[in-house]
Amino acid sequence: MKNIAFLLLLPLFAIAQDGNLVLNPGFEKLLSNAPLQPCSYIQNGESFDKSLANWTTDHSMTPDLIDWKSDQYGECFFPKPHGGDRAVGIITYHPRNDTGRNSDFHEIIQGQLRMPLTYGKKYRVEMYVNLSEATALHHLQSIYGEKRDIRPTAAGNLGVFFAYDKNHYLERDDKPQFVVKEPIITAKDEWKLISGTFTADREYMYFFIGNFFKDEVTQTMLKNPSQIDSFNLRQNNGVDKIKRVAYYLIDDIRIVPADALPPPDISTSLKTKKSYTFRNVNFETGKWDLLPPALPELENLAAFLKENPKVKVEIGGHTDDVGNDADNQSLSQNRAETVANYLISKGIANIRITYKGYGESQPIAPNTAAAGRLQNRRVECKVL
Numbered sequence: 549m550k551n552i553a554f555l556l557l558l559p560l561f562a563i564a565q566d567g568n569l570v571l572n573p574g575f576e577k578l579l580s581n582a583p584l585q586p587c588s589y590i591q592n593g594e595s596f597d598k599s600l601a602n603w604t605t606d607h608s609m610t611p612d613l614i615d616w617k618s619d620q621y622g623e624c625f626f627p628k629p630h631g632g633d634r635a636v637g638i639i640t641y642h643p644r645n646d647t648g649r650n651s652d653f654h655e656i657i658q659g660q661l662r663m664p665l666t667y668g669k670k671y672r673v674e675m676y677v678n679l680s681e682a683t684a685l686h687h688l689q690s691i692y693g694e695k696r697d698i699r700p701t702a703a704g705n706l707g708v709f710f711a712y713d714k715n716h717y718l719e720r721d722d723k724p725q726f727v728v729k730e731p732i733i734t735a736k737d738e739w740k741l742i743s744g745t746f747t748a749d750r751e752y753m754y755f756f757i758g759n760f761f762k763d764e765v766t767q768t769m770l771k772n773p774s775q776i777d778s779f780n781l782r783q784n785n786g787v788d789k790i791k792r793v794a795y796y797l798i799d800d801i802r803i804v805p806a807d808a809l810p811p812p813d814i815s816t817s818l819k820t821k822k823s824y825t826f827r828n829v830n831f832e833t834g835k836w837d838l839l840p841p842a843l844p845e846l847e848n849l850a851a852f853l854k855e856n857p858k859v860k861v862e863i864g865g866h867t868d869d870v871g872n873d874a875d876n877q878s879l880s881q882n883r884a885e886t887v888a889n890y891l892i893s894k895g896i897a898n899i900r901i902t903y904k905g906y907g908e909s910q911p912i913a914p915n916t917a918a919a920g921r922l923q924n925r926r927v928e929c930k931v932l
Contacts, residue, residue, distance in 0.1 A: 567808035569661045571602040573801045574847060575613065575634040586617035587624035589687065602660045603636075611655040612637035614797065626683060628854070630676040630739040630799035631847040633894075637683065640759040641703035641766055641794035645777050648786035656718070656758030658711075661803065664751035665710070670806040673708050673726040674743040675757070676799045679734045684795035692787060699776075702731035703794035704767040705759045706742070710752035724760050731769050732796065739799070745806050757798060768794065800844075814848045814929075818859075822931040824849075829887060829927045836882040838890060846887065849929060850894040860932045863887045863903040866910055868921035873907060881905025887927055902932070 578584065582599035590596050593607035605611050614626045614635045629635035638655040647653060665671060681700035688698045707724030725746040734740045759766060770776070770792060780789040817824040829842040838846075853859060865880030865887075884903035892898050913920035 567804040568844075569663065569665075569803045570801050571660045571662055572600070573659075574629075574632045574799055574844065575600060575603065575636055576632045576843070576847070577601040584613060584615050586615045587626060588615075589690070596657075600636075603657055605655070605657050609655045611657050625686060627678050627680050627737050627797060629797070629851075630678070631844070631851045632799075635678075635797045635799040637680070637795060637797045638758060639684075639687075639793060639795055640706055641701065641763055641768060641792065643763040643777075643792055645780045646789050646791045648789070652763040654759045656756050656760075658754055658756045659801065660714075661753050661755070664753050665748040667748055667751055670745055670747045672743060672745050672802070672804050672806045672808070674741060674802040674804075675708075676739040676741055677706065677732055677734070678737070678739050678797040678799075679732060680795055680797055682736075683797075684793045687795060688791050688793055692791060696787065696791060698791045698793065699770060701768045701770045701792060701794050702733045703759070703769075704729050704731045705761045705765075706732060706796065707758070707760055709756045709760055710748070710750075711754045711756065712750045712752055714754050716754065718756065718760075722760055724756075727760075729767065731767050731794075733769070755803070757801075768792070814845065815852045815855075818852060818861075818929065818931055824929045826927045826929070830925070831883055834879065836879065836886045838886060846890055847894075850891055850896060853891065853896045853900065860900045860902075862930045862932055863891075863901065864928045864930065865903070865905045866924060866926050866928065867908050868924040869908045869911070869915040870921065877905055877907035879905070880907050883927060 578599055579601050583595050584599045590599075590610050590612045593605045593609050593611075596611055596613055597604045597607075599613050614629065614637055616624050616626060616629050616633050616635070626637070636657060638657065640654055642653040644650065644652050679702050684700035685698055689696065692698065705727060707727030709718075709722055709724040726744045728742050728744075732740065732742065776790050776792065783789045814824050826842070826845050828845055830839060831837070832839070853861070863884045865882075865884035867876040867880050869876075881904070884905050888901045888903040891901055908924070911920075911924045912926070913923040915921050915924060
Protein backbone atom coordinates (compact mmCIF):
# COMPACT_ATOMS: atom_id res chain seq x y z
CA MET A 549 0.00 0.00 0.00
CA LYS A 550 1.25 3.46 -0.79
CA ASN A 551 2.46 5.80 1.90
CA ILE A 552 -0.42 7.87 3.27
CA ALA A 553 0.77 11.35 4.25
CA PHE A 554 -1.40 13.47 6.48
CA LEU A 555 -1.25 17.20 6.95
CA LEU A 556 -1.99 18.77 10.30
CA LEU A 557 -5.02 20.71 9.07
CA LEU A 558 -6.08 22.22 12.37
CA PRO A 559 -4.35 23.08 15.64
CA LEU A 560 -4.81 20.60 18.45
CA PHE A 561 -7.66 21.41 20.78
CA ALA A 562 -8.51 20.34 24.28
CA ILE A 563 -10.64 17.25 24.65
CA ALA A 564 -14.24 17.80 23.57
CA GLN A 565 -16.73 18.11 26.39
CA ASP A 566 -18.07 14.63 25.65
CA GLY A 567 -14.53 13.22 25.96
CA ASN A 568 -14.24 12.32 22.27
CA LEU A 569 -10.65 12.53 21.01
CA VAL A 570 -11.56 12.29 17.31
CA LEU A 571 -11.40 15.44 15.21
CA ASN A 572 -14.40 15.85 12.91
CA PRO A 573 -15.94 12.55 14.11
CA GLY A 574 -19.13 12.83 12.05
CA PHE A 575 -17.48 14.11 8.83
CA GLU A 576 -19.49 17.34 9.00
CA LYS A 577 -16.61 19.83 8.72
CA LEU A 578 -15.51 20.47 5.14
CA LEU A 579 -12.49 22.29 3.81
CA SER A 580 -12.99 25.56 1.96
CA ASN A 581 -13.85 25.13 -1.74
CA ALA A 582 -14.47 21.41 -1.23
CA PRO A 583 -15.09 19.74 -4.63
CA LEU A 584 -18.02 17.77 -3.20
CA GLN A 585 -21.18 16.93 -5.12
CA PRO A 586 -24.38 15.95 -3.27
CA CYS A 587 -25.26 12.25 -3.38
CA SER A 588 -22.38 11.10 -5.55
CA TYR A 589 -19.34 8.84 -5.45
CA ILE A 590 -15.87 10.28 -4.91
CA GLN A 591 -13.88 9.82 -8.12
CA ASN A 592 -10.38 9.85 -6.63
CA GLY A 593 -8.53 10.01 -3.34
CA GLU A 594 -7.29 13.53 -3.98
CA SER A 595 -10.88 14.81 -4.10
CA PHE A 596 -11.55 13.11 -0.77
CA ASP A 597 -8.52 14.83 0.79
CA LYS A 598 -9.53 18.24 -0.59
CA SER A 599 -13.09 17.93 0.71
CA LEU A 600 -12.91 16.72 4.29
CA ALA A 601 -11.17 18.30 7.29
CA ASN A 602 -8.90 16.03 9.37
CA TRP A 603 -9.40 12.95 7.19
CA THR A 604 -7.36 11.62 4.26
CA THR A 605 -6.81 8.47 2.22
CA ASP A 606 -4.29 6.92 -0.12
CA HIS A 607 -4.80 8.45 -3.57
CA SER A 608 -5.12 4.99 -5.13
CA MET A 609 -8.37 4.57 -3.16
CA THR A 610 -11.78 6.16 -3.61
CA PRO A 611 -13.69 6.17 -0.30
CA ASP A 612 -16.95 8.05 -0.65
CA LEU A 613 -17.67 11.21 1.32
CA ILE A 614 -21.45 11.07 1.20
CA ASP A 615 -23.23 14.42 1.21
CA TRP A 616 -26.78 13.24 1.80
CA LYS A 617 -28.96 15.59 -0.22
CA SER A 618 -31.51 14.99 -2.91
CA ASP A 619 -30.00 14.88 -6.37
CA GLN A 620 -31.63 16.22 -9.53
CA TYR A 621 -33.56 12.98 -10.00
CA GLY A 622 -35.09 12.74 -6.53
CA GLU A 623 -34.02 11.16 -3.25
CA CYS A 624 -30.38 10.32 -2.62
CA PHE A 625 -29.63 6.63 -3.26
CA PHE A 626 -27.29 6.40 -0.25
CA PRO A 627 -28.75 5.55 3.18
CA LYS A 628 -29.22 8.55 5.46
CA PRO A 629 -26.21 9.28 7.70
CA HIS A 630 -26.50 8.32 11.33
CA GLY A 631 -26.22 11.97 12.34
CA GLY A 632 -25.90 15.21 10.43
CA ASP A 633 -25.67 15.40 6.65
CA ARG A 634 -22.58 13.33 5.92
CA ALA A 635 -21.02 9.89 6.31
CA VAL A 636 -18.17 7.99 4.65
CA GLY A 637 -18.61 4.83 2.59
CA ILE A 638 -15.80 2.29 2.09
CA ILE A 639 -15.34 -1.04 0.34
CA THR A 640 -13.99 -3.52 2.89
CA TYR A 641 -14.14 -6.73 0.82
CA HIS A 642 -13.45 -7.11 -2.92
CA PRO A 643 -11.17 -10.09 -3.66
CA ARG A 644 -8.32 -9.87 -6.15
CA ASN A 645 -9.62 -13.06 -7.82
CA ASP A 646 -12.68 -11.07 -8.92
CA THR A 647 -10.81 -8.14 -10.45
CA GLY A 648 -7.51 -9.44 -11.81
CA ARG A 649 -5.59 -7.15 -9.46
CA ASN A 650 -2.47 -8.23 -7.61
CA SER A 651 -4.16 -7.56 -4.25
CA ASP A 652 -7.61 -7.31 -2.73
CA PHE A 653 -9.25 -3.92 -3.11
CA HIS A 654 -9.99 -2.30 0.25
CA GLU A 655 -10.62 1.37 0.97
CA ILE A 656 -9.02 2.79 4.11
CA ILE A 657 -9.34 6.24 5.65
CA GLN A 658 -7.19 7.93 8.28
CA GLY A 659 -8.32 10.29 11.01
CA GLN A 660 -6.60 12.46 13.56
CA LEU A 661 -6.85 12.76 17.34
CA ARG A 662 -7.08 15.97 19.33
CA MET A 663 -4.17 14.90 21.51
CA PRO A 664 -1.94 11.84 21.88
CA LEU A 665 -3.18 8.75 23.65
CA THR A 666 -1.58 8.05 27.03
CA TYR A 667 0.74 5.05 27.22
CA GLY A 668 -0.80 2.25 29.29
CA LYS A 669 -4.27 3.84 29.38
CA LYS A 670 -7.36 1.95 28.31
CA TYR A 671 -9.58 3.45 25.59
CA ARG A 672 -12.93 2.66 24.06
CA VAL A 673 -13.51 2.75 20.29
CA GLU A 674 -17.06 3.28 19.02
CA MET A 675 -18.54 3.89 15.59
CA TYR A 676 -21.84 3.46 13.81
CA VAL A 677 -21.85 1.32 10.68
CA ASN A 678 -24.43 0.58 8.01
CA LEU A 679 -24.12 -2.33 5.58
CA SER A 680 -25.50 -1.09 2.26
CA GLU A 681 -25.78 -3.94 -0.20
CA ALA A 682 -27.89 -1.73 -2.50
CA THR A 683 -25.08 0.82 -2.67
CA ALA A 684 -22.50 -1.92 -3.26
CA LEU A 685 -24.55 -3.22 -6.19
CA HIS A 686 -25.16 0.26 -7.60
CA HIS A 687 -21.48 1.16 -7.22
CA LEU A 688 -20.07 -1.87 -9.03
CA GLN A 689 -22.74 -1.76 -11.73
CA SER A 690 -21.61 1.76 -12.52
CA ILE A 691 -18.10 0.34 -13.08
CA TYR A 692 -18.69 -3.07 -14.67
CA GLY A 693 -22.17 -2.68 -16.17
CA GLU A 694 -25.70 -3.60 -15.08
CA LYS A 695 -25.61 -7.11 -16.58
CA ARG A 696 -22.58 -8.32 -14.62
CA ASP A 697 -22.87 -10.88 -11.82
CA ILE A 698 -22.28 -8.78 -8.70
CA ARG A 699 -22.82 -10.28 -5.25
CA PRO A 700 -22.96 -7.86 -2.31
CA THR A 701 -22.31 -9.36 1.10
CA ALA A 702 -21.67 -8.61 4.74
CA ALA A 703 -18.04 -9.04 5.73
CA GLY A 704 -15.91 -9.10 8.85
CA ASN A 705 -12.50 -7.74 9.84
CA LEU A 706 -13.57 -4.10 10.00
CA GLY A 707 -11.03 -2.57 12.34
CA VAL A 708 -9.12 0.46 13.60
CA PHE A 709 -5.34 0.60 13.44
CA PHE A 710 -3.57 3.29 15.50
CA ALA A 711 -0.36 4.90 14.28
CA TYR A 712 2.23 7.07 16.01
CA ASP A 713 3.53 8.76 12.87
CA LYS A 714 1.31 10.74 10.47
CA ASN A 715 3.42 9.33 7.62
CA HIS A 716 2.91 5.72 8.69
CA TYR A 717 3.33 3.26 5.83
CA LEU A 718 0.78 0.46 6.14
CA GLU A 719 2.38 -2.96 6.00
CA ARG A 720 0.75 -6.35 5.53
CA ASP A 721 1.63 -7.34 9.09
CA ASP A 722 -0.02 -4.25 10.61
CA LYS A 723 -2.84 -5.57 12.76
CA PRO A 724 -5.61 -3.34 14.14
CA GLN A 725 -5.87 -2.78 17.89
CA PHE A 726 -9.67 -2.98 17.50
CA VAL A 727 -11.36 -5.34 15.06
CA VAL A 728 -14.75 -7.00 14.53
CA LYS A 729 -13.94 -10.44 13.11
CA GLU A 730 -17.51 -11.49 12.32
CA PRO A 731 -19.55 -10.12 9.40
CA ILE A 732 -21.44 -6.99 10.45
CA ILE A 733 -25.07 -7.33 9.40
CA THR A 734 -27.58 -4.48 9.49
CA ALA A 735 -31.16 -4.19 8.26
CA LYS A 736 -32.00 -1.74 5.49
CA ASP A 737 -31.21 1.81 6.66
CA GLU A 738 -30.22 0.49 10.12
CA TRP A 739 -27.14 1.90 11.85
CA LYS A 740 -25.41 -0.46 14.27
CA LEU A 741 -23.02 0.62 17.00
CA ILE A 742 -19.82 -1.43 17.18
CA SER A 743 -17.43 -0.89 20.05
CA GLY A 744 -14.50 -2.34 21.96
CA THR A 745 -11.55 -1.43 24.16
CA PHE A 746 -7.77 -1.55 23.89
CA THR A 747 -4.79 -0.37 25.92
CA ALA A 748 -2.47 2.11 24.22
CA ASP A 749 1.10 0.84 23.94
CA ARG A 750 2.31 4.11 22.38
CA GLU A 751 1.25 7.76 22.35
CA TYR A 752 -0.73 7.42 19.14
CA MET A 753 -1.99 10.51 17.29
CA TYR A 754 -3.53 8.98 14.14
CA PHE A 755 -5.71 6.04 13.22
CA PHE A 756 -6.86 4.11 10.14
CA ILE A 757 -10.29 2.52 9.58
CA GLY A 758 -10.82 -0.38 7.19
CA ASN A 759 -10.12 -4.08 6.62
CA PHE A 760 -6.44 -4.85 7.26
CA PHE A 761 -6.67 -8.58 6.50
CA LYS A 762 -6.66 -10.54 3.26
CA ASP A 763 -10.07 -11.40 1.85
CA GLU A 764 -9.22 -15.10 1.90
CA VAL A 765 -9.30 -14.94 5.73
CA THR A 766 -12.23 -12.51 5.95
CA GLN A 767 -15.56 -14.01 6.94
CA THR A 768 -18.56 -13.23 4.70
CA MET A 769 -22.16 -14.34 4.30
CA LEU A 770 -21.59 -15.61 0.74
CA LYS A 771 -22.61 -19.12 -0.21
CA ASN A 772 -20.11 -21.43 -1.96
CA PRO A 773 -17.14 -19.02 -2.10
CA SER A 774 -14.84 -21.81 -3.34
CA GLN A 775 -17.09 -22.35 -6.35
CA ILE A 776 -16.93 -18.63 -7.13
CA ASP A 777 -13.12 -18.73 -6.93
CA SER A 778 -13.04 -21.73 -9.26
CA PHE A 779 -15.34 -20.01 -11.76
CA ASN A 780 -13.33 -16.78 -11.72
CA LEU A 781 -10.03 -18.59 -12.31
CA ARG A 782 -11.46 -19.99 -15.54
CA GLN A 783 -12.34 -16.52 -16.90
CA ASN A 784 -9.77 -14.90 -19.18
CA ASN A 785 -11.63 -11.60 -19.26
CA GLY A 786 -11.67 -9.87 -15.87
CA VAL A 787 -15.00 -8.20 -16.63
CA ASP A 788 -16.71 -11.61 -16.82
CA LYS A 789 -15.64 -12.65 -13.34
CA ILE A 790 -18.20 -12.74 -10.51
CA LYS A 791 -17.74 -9.65 -8.37
CA ARG A 792 -18.02 -9.99 -4.59
CA VAL A 793 -18.12 -6.82 -2.53
CA ALA A 794 -18.88 -5.48 0.95
CA TYR A 795 -19.68 -1.78 1.30
CA TYR A 796 -20.12 -0.09 4.67
CA LEU A 797 -21.09 3.42 5.64
CA ILE A 798 -19.34 4.76 8.74
CA ASP A 799 -20.39 7.68 10.95
CA ASP A 800 -20.04 9.26 14.39
CA ILE A 801 -16.73 7.80 15.54
CA ARG A 802 -15.70 8.08 19.19
CA ILE A 803 -12.39 7.30 20.83
CA VAL A 804 -12.58 8.03 24.54
CA PRO A 805 -10.96 6.92 27.78
CA ALA A 806 -12.62 3.67 28.81
CA ASP A 807 -13.89 5.25 32.02
CA ALA A 808 -15.57 8.17 30.22
CA LEU A 809 -19.33 8.55 30.41
CA PRO A 810 -21.24 7.09 27.43
CA PRO A 811 -22.77 9.56 24.98
CA PRO A 812 -26.29 10.70 25.85
CA ASP A 813 -29.15 8.75 24.30
CA ILE A 814 -31.42 11.54 23.07
CA SER A 815 -33.82 9.21 21.26
CA THR A 816 -34.58 7.02 24.29
CA SER A 817 -34.95 10.02 26.59
CA LEU A 818 -37.44 11.76 24.30
CA LYS A 819 -39.43 8.58 23.74
CA THR A 820 -39.64 7.57 27.41
CA LYS A 821 -39.32 10.77 29.44
CA LYS A 822 -40.61 13.14 26.72
CA SER A 823 -37.76 15.51 27.55
CA TYR A 824 -34.02 15.84 27.28
CA THR A 825 -31.56 18.23 28.93
CA PHE A 826 -28.54 18.90 26.73
CA ARG A 827 -25.14 18.18 28.25
CA ASN A 828 -22.99 20.22 25.92
CA VAL A 829 -25.22 22.99 24.58
CA ASN A 830 -23.49 25.69 26.59
CA PHE A 831 -22.77 29.34 25.84
CA GLU A 832 -20.24 32.00 26.66
CA THR A 833 -21.33 34.46 29.34
CA GLY A 834 -23.95 36.86 28.02
CA LYS A 835 -23.92 35.32 24.51
CA TRP A 836 -26.08 32.93 22.53
CA ASP A 837 -23.76 31.77 19.73
CA LEU A 838 -23.49 27.98 19.46
CA LEU A 839 -20.12 26.49 20.41
CA PRO A 840 -18.59 23.44 18.60
CA PRO A 841 -19.18 20.94 21.46
CA ALA A 842 -22.94 21.55 21.09
CA LEU A 843 -23.14 20.26 17.53
CA PRO A 844 -23.07 16.46 18.07
CA GLU A 845 -26.08 16.56 20.39
CA LEU A 846 -27.97 18.90 18.08
CA GLU A 847 -27.18 16.68 15.11
CA ASN A 848 -28.55 13.70 17.04
CA LEU A 849 -31.72 15.62 17.85
CA ALA A 850 -32.14 16.61 14.20
CA ALA A 851 -31.70 12.95 13.19
CA PHE A 852 -34.32 11.89 15.74
CA LEU A 853 -36.80 14.45 14.40
CA LYS A 854 -36.20 13.32 10.81
CA GLU A 855 -36.84 9.71 11.84
CA ASN A 856 -40.02 10.72 13.72
CA PRO A 857 -41.72 13.24 11.39
CA LYS A 858 -44.86 13.58 13.53
CA VAL A 859 -43.03 14.68 16.67
CA LYS A 860 -43.14 18.35 17.67
CA VAL A 861 -40.83 19.78 20.31
CA GLU A 862 -40.26 22.88 22.39
CA ILE A 863 -36.74 24.20 23.00
CA GLY A 864 -36.54 25.84 26.42
CA GLY A 865 -33.76 28.14 27.58
CA HIS A 866 -32.92 28.55 31.30
CA THR A 867 -30.46 30.66 33.31
CA ASP A 868 -29.24 30.93 36.88
CA ASP A 869 -30.22 33.90 39.07
CA VAL A 870 -27.10 35.99 38.44
CA GLY A 871 -28.13 39.32 36.91
CA ASN A 872 -31.57 40.90 36.69
CA ASP A 873 -34.72 39.06 35.70
CA ALA A 874 -35.29 40.93 32.43
CA ASP A 875 -31.79 40.29 31.12
CA ASN A 876 -31.97 36.61 32.05
CA GLN A 877 -35.34 36.26 30.34
CA SER A 878 -34.02 37.84 27.15
CA LEU A 879 -30.81 35.76 27.24
CA SER A 880 -32.67 32.48 27.69
CA GLN A 881 -35.05 33.39 24.86
CA ASN A 882 -32.18 34.15 22.49
CA ARG A 883 -30.40 30.91 23.33
CA ALA A 884 -33.53 28.83 22.81
CA GLU A 885 -34.12 30.58 19.48
CA THR A 886 -30.56 29.85 18.37
CA VAL A 887 -31.04 26.12 18.97
CA ALA A 888 -34.42 26.16 17.20
CA ASN A 889 -32.95 27.94 14.19
CA TYR A 890 -30.13 25.41 13.99
CA LEU A 891 -32.64 22.54 13.82
CA ILE A 892 -34.60 24.37 11.13
CA SER A 893 -31.38 24.85 9.14
CA LYS A 894 -30.99 21.05 9.22
CA GLY A 895 -34.28 20.56 7.41
CA ILE A 896 -36.76 20.32 10.31
CA ALA A 897 -39.98 22.19 9.47
CA ASN A 898 -40.39 25.32 11.58
CA ILE A 899 -43.97 24.34 12.45
CA ARG A 900 -42.51 21.41 14.42
CA ILE A 901 -40.19 23.60 16.51
CA THR A 902 -41.23 26.12 19.14
CA TYR A 903 -38.91 27.87 21.58
CA LYS A 904 -39.30 29.75 24.83
CA GLY A 905 -37.06 31.48 27.32
CA TYR A 906 -37.80 30.76 30.98
CA GLY A 907 -35.05 32.89 32.44
CA GLU A 908 -34.33 31.99 36.07
CA SER A 909 -37.89 30.94 36.87
CA GLN A 910 -37.39 27.13 36.81
CA PRO A 911 -34.19 26.19 38.68
CA ILE A 912 -33.38 22.49 39.10
CA ALA A 913 -30.68 23.09 41.74
CA PRO A 914 -29.95 25.75 44.39
CA ASN A 915 -28.29 28.88 43.02
CA THR A 916 -26.20 29.21 46.18
CA ALA A 917 -23.15 27.40 44.74
CA ALA A 918 -21.35 27.31 41.41
CA ALA A 919 -22.32 23.67 40.75
CA GLY A 920 -26.01 24.45 41.18
CA ARG A 921 -25.84 27.53 38.96
CA LEU A 922 -24.15 25.46 36.27
CA GLN A 923 -27.06 22.99 36.29
CA ASN A 924 -29.55 25.82 36.02
CA ARG A 925 -27.86 27.33 32.95
CA ARG A 926 -29.30 24.75 30.59
CA VAL A 927 -31.25 24.14 27.41
CA GLU A 928 -33.99 21.53 27.34
CA CYS A 929 -36.04 19.82 24.64
CA LYS A 930 -39.59 18.69 25.42
CA VAL A 931 -41.95 16.65 23.26
CA LEU A 932 -45.25 18.48 22.82
